[in-house]
Amino acid sequence: MKYVYHFSNGSADGSSEMKNLLGGKGANLAEMAKLKLPVPPGFTVSTDVCTHYYDHNQTFPDVLEEQVLSALKSVENEMGKTFGDEDDPLLVSVRSGARASMPGMMETVLNLGLTSKTIPGLIKQTNNLRFVYDAYRRLIMMYSDVVMEKAGGIEPEDGGGIRRRLENILDKHKESNGYTSDTDLTGDDWKLMSELFKEEIKNTLGHDFPDDPMEQLWGGVESVFRSWNGTRAVNYRRIENIPDEWGTAVNVQVMVFGNTGDSSATGVAFTRNPATGENKFFGEWLTNAQGEDVVAGTRTPNPLSEEIKTQDTEHLPSLETSMPTLYEQLAEIRTTLENHYTDMQDIEFTIQEGRLWMLQTRTGKRNGAAAIKIAVDMANEGLIDKKTALMRVNPEQLDELLHPALDPESENTATLLAKGLPAGPGGASGRIVFTANDAERWKSDGEKVILVREETSPEDVHGMHAAEAILTAKGGMTSHAALVARGWGKCCIVGCGALQIDLAKREIHVNGVELKEGDWITMNGTIGKIYEGQLNLIPSDPEKHHEYKSLMKWADEVRTLKIRTNADSPDDAAQARAFGAQGIGLCRTEHMFFDEERILAVRKMILADNTDDKRSAVMELLPFQKKDFKGILAAMENLPVTIRLLDPPLHEFMTLSDDQMAELAESVGVEKSDVAKRVAELHELNPMLGHRGCRLGVAYPEITEMQARAIIEAAVELTQEGKTVYPEIMIPLVGTVTEYQNQEKIIRSVAESILSETNVELNYTVGTMIELPRACLTADEIAEYAEFFSFGTNDLTQTTYGFSRDDIGGFLPEYLDNKILAHDPFQSLDIKGVGKLVSMAVELGRGVNSGLKIGICGEHGGDPASIEFCYSNGLDYVSCSPYRVPIARLAAAQASV
């Protein structure tokens, strides 16, 4: 069995197709090697080893050692250096690399191979004592943290582990020597630091720092595999839905150094702008630095080229002017990579003494606007076709375009606190919190928060996820905070140097203003401005985006699934229509009963003890309902509107205080005790499974009659005004065909009498919401009568799982943590269980009624995975909330592709 895959300049065992086995980084290193790009030689230990490691009580396959040693030998031969050699030692790095990108979530160890024996040789070779001891101290800091402490199973102490202790030693040394920056330290300083570090390690961790190069190498490799199950990585996988079984690969690669002097440099770049999608080579670099210096945001990096300079970076040197030949070479590589991968790439490079090395390429993360622009541009450039362009945008990313922005008027008059780098566009308001844990806690208490940090680290991911927006004092556009926020389409401002954060006091001082935990601020992530207080947000208008419009046009050309919206008011209907909705899939009528003018009639009905009184109370609602329906039908002229008859249990209309009971009793003319008695009667132990849905219509046929009358009269009047409307009357919560027949009879009889009286021809249909397992199981019986089905997958999920959505909070977190559920089934449709019922109902229903119109109107109607399921099961449409309509349009197009 082959576990180790070699790569070097011009050749490789692997390729970019082998991501599952080699991880993304390893596969792309192999691919770049084959493209003859300058990749430092190395080898990848496959994900199979990770699987083996966890399946076999954390041990490696027997043959692994031999394969690693053989691969290492090849690398040594290519480089003409030997690992652990006393005269000219080879140094290597170990880096993780999983199938899916998990930036910063796993461990890296650099400079492996430096020992008391190899250091003198390297100093001789490089003639640079400072560089060697700087490299050594970096090895010690990383290795002691990653390999000895974390992977060694040592619990870091409060206040940080060994790394923090070593940093303290360094800080003290700098302080006592009056140094302000790491660059101030001399070679001897670093040598001293190395000694002090090793002493501290021995005292704290109880072990000597390993001085054997092979021990270092194996320790590094194992620590990467162990970091696959570290807390950060596990949390990240939970958020991103990455299976635990995938495992990570480990890349062992010859070290190249961007920090050997001023002819060395390091940088990260995107082949196009990841925030806007602009076709400009976008990146940052630093001279005399290692890669981590750029990403960590500890030094403010320089712009890559002249054309991407901004007001803030104008004064900084670009690579283009500083090292024009190398820039030219890099720009050529950019073109090679884009042409080869036909997608925007995120690359890392290092220049060691005038020679360019490519350390990584991968498909670059981008925010929604950029994703759209890049996809549409590339299609227009002929690099990809339109269908590929459609697949390039994650439908959820459209959400960013649809997210609110700051109201310009309120922004104009607001108090500007500071300005930072616009790392994630859009607007957000929230209350200040200072730690990731606080963000998560406040969020779960229902607060909107903005997480404010010096800089973020992978440890903060859960809090960043919980926050409305992220604000950091340090870091650049490719800092951790910026990368993560862009991936999620979250508003984010980084590098706002004006912020003075006092974490202990939970205070910020910014340009003379003092802000405390819980204070409101508002951010405009598109331009990087931060304001005091809570400003108005306004919905964005995606129609302004030229590329968005192109993409949606292509999507509409491709997709066959129709997209409707769930809307209960003419305003919502109009908004959804503007977003491209092709009708209303669910118009709920219950909120129309709660209006103050109307609820008295509802309560009268509930209190009535005879049919006549019930009837006359219900009929008081007719004019109101008719007006409601006219408004909605008119807003959706020429498009179908599915109106659901009254659904909730009656007790929802009878939540009354003592005073209200007395008042109601008086206005209806009964005793207060009668009201109380009726309220008690309506109480149910499990209202979700109680007297609701069509069960109400059976018990109160006058409600069905009144609602049918209101709908049909509204439609008739609009027809008489020359409008074309398509009302679809939906009977809720049907479990047996007999319920359907009972209600349909009432509706048809009302409709036919109105239509024959008015002599109007109207295209109306009657159908049902399929939201109970029994409805799915007997869909053939129901479809003999119903003209349409609309899956109410919320309730269907409740009954299929036996989960009350209101009570699931008691055990869902535990279920997700224990992997008993892969995701919340109310968020994304459970294909295996609920989906099976849906498929069955479609098949049974269409079996007896081939013209049956079928849609879905639960929350799942806006979830891309669920939309794909609906498409592949032959549904006619999905219906979702107005703001998710564009997302659903794209998801439907992707399903078709």
Place this chain on the structure above:
Amino acid sequence: MKYVYHFSNGSADGSSEMKNLLGGKGANLAEMAKLKLPVPPGFTVSTDVCTHYYDHNQTFPDVLEEQVLSALKSVENEMGKTFGDEDDPLLVSVRSGARASMPGMMETVLNLGLTSKTIPGLIKQTNNLRFVYDAYRRLIMMYSDVVMEKAGGIEPEDGGGIRRRLENILDKHKESNGYTSDTDLTGDDWKLMSELFKEEIKNTLGHDFPDDPMEQLWGGVESVFRSWNGTRAVNYRRIENIPDEWGTAVNVQVMVFGNTGDSSATGVAFTRNPATGENKFFGEWLTNAQGEDVVAGTRTPNPLSEEIKTQDTEHLPSLETSMPTLYEQLAEIRTTLENHYTDMQDIEFTIQEGRLWMLQTRTGKRNGAAAIKIAVDMANEGLIDKKTALMRVNPEQLDELLHPALDPESENTATLLAKGLPAGPGGASGRIVFTANDAERWKSDGEKVILVREETSPEDVHGMHAAEAILTAKGGMTSHAALVARGWGKCCIVGCGALQIDLAKREIHVNGVELKEGDWITMNGTIGKIYEGQLNLIPSDPEKHHEYKSLMKWADEVRTLKIRTNADSPDDAAQARAFGAQGIGLCRTEHMFFDEERILAVRKMILADNTDDKRSAVMELLPFQKKDFKGILAAMENLPVTIRLLDPPLHEFMTLSDDQMAELAESVGVEKSDVAKRVAELHELNPMLGHRGCRLGVAYPEITEMQARAIIEAAVELTQEGKTVYPEIMIPLVGTVTEYQNQEKIIRSVAESILSETNVELNYTVGTMIELPRACLTADEIAEYAEFFSFGTNDLTQTTYGFSRDDIGGFLPEYLDNKILAHDPFQSLDIKGVGKLVSMAVELGRGVNSGLKIGICGEHGGDPASIEFCYSNGLDYVSCSPYRVPIARLAAAQASV
């Protein structure tokens, strides 16, 4: 299309196979005619006419009149008399006859054809003016009631309709003439009555009594068809689950008279005793009477033969001695009918002037004990085979044998109030009510009632159904009350002449004791004794019944489905085992937590805020649980015992008063507010869909661990004592295979550690309750791990329908009334919906695990229709409550047959 089927002595168009078309009565009249038994000629108008009548706006098919007239002509030719003839008129009756027997639920009209023109001729022919006018007044009384008032759509006034008015006229006349009985009236009296009746009819109903024989005939025929949809018939069909679509036939038959003098008589008989099953010709008769006189219970009838005389009837004349030749002829007919039908028959006969006429034969209703004895006897006699015998007993009838009887000791010391005829065996206690409506109302308020009436009529059926028992002052063993009660296996005493019932005052005076509404009485229906107060009831011991044992032996030989029981205690287990249970299918463990000694530990666990405290609280329960399980496993030695792990939501253990909260807080050592907070946290909106079942075990793994330990330790100790036990550990409410795996892991690990410590070999299995739609839909996944499935069809019905069993009362009655549901799905399994899930789960489960043991443990496990479904779906066993075990054994045998 043939609508009318003729029958006469020796020939007939129909046969007993044609019940669907001719109804039971018509088909059997045809069959008797073919057997050359003396049947008065006539014809049957088929049920197709009934269907046509209701499908065509209550009109008859065009060809009907011609077919009826032609059939009537045949009858006239055979009899040599003509309908409506002035000299020698033919009289006919019209009687209903549906596919299923609906005794007394529809209308009958006798003596049709008597008019002002035919009366003189008939008087001349019979030379009996009194007989003719008696017949005429009977025609008037029936016809005005049935045809003119009820079928005419006239709502009877309060206090009774036209019939009551005519009876009042008769009563007044009797009073003013000092008559005490109808037999005192002379011919002239009856003539006068006829005149007064006709006058009253014209005044009250606004129509002349029809004097045209054909008008009378068609009026009678139509009234029978209309009575199919009368309130009584509809109610009866609802109780007996008879489809509305079946319709009734109408039989038109030549009148024969048992009331033309002392050589005439009428009677009803059973070919065997319907109360005991004894092979004795059992019946009652009256001289000079019409059939209704016997059935109505207005005159106490005579015993048919000498051998069936009892202490109470010793002094009365038997037909055997009074008319020996005719008795001999009747006894021969009895043998002919039993040999022909190979079942006990219920017959009606009339003797007109020394000539015997057979008016009806049908399969006789019988109570459970009689059904068993007749079936077993007939099989032993060689009349039927054993399999037929098994099919002859409705499993539900076994219930009667299993019903409680009076405790002899308490009966010996009780105050005997009176004695009546033992019409329905068994014992019953209840509170006195006087009307059917009261019986129904009290019952729905949760009261046990005994319905006490002068005599019952079909109008009382709903109240008889509601009552524990029925007691009447009048009537014989074949009276309405007796027939109906026997059909239902209900305790019943009739003809208790000592009762003086004052309906207005709601009082009874009986042998010097005054009883009021609501007073308790107790009845021994087996011997006909009535006692004051509420006496002890004891379970019957069916094993004493010789034929019961034979039948159950035959059943066990035939059936393949195993029968288990639901039992939570050693006593219940022993009782079920005595009834033939082959194991426990469901042992619930939650009640074991409620014991006073234990619940504190449960509450401690609920209040614990850390794993250690939780664990130690739970472990306090271990010794108790172990003792519970030892008892049950020992009681079921050598048989499997399925033990379900804790299932109910925790809040069920925390229903606490304010004082109890304080007490609990003190004994656990927390603040009262903490207790209150925890109680509030546990509150759920829909607990049925909340944190219960295996969701508890996931959150509180220590509960699963403790219960698994208690079960396995109990089993190990019993094994060490030399007993063989088969514990089956059942994980409740599994919806995903991951839940199952999570819990199974805990159980296996506890079990394996105990077994390896003790070095005991134990046959234990782990499986799950399948009670959620999702479990059925993903049964293949679950069956890869589970060793058995047990369908919890109660919860499965709740989730499949979306019906909360606790709240269904709010709409179920309406659903049954409106035929939206044919029956309560919690009583009898919904084959179409829930059944489809069960079938699917069996197929999916066995598909991956052919050895999967499958059973059912919901309420449906004791329902014969559901048992048949379980058999045909290949289940291994059903489990039901102990008292239903014999019923399930028989039902399972019937399913196999």
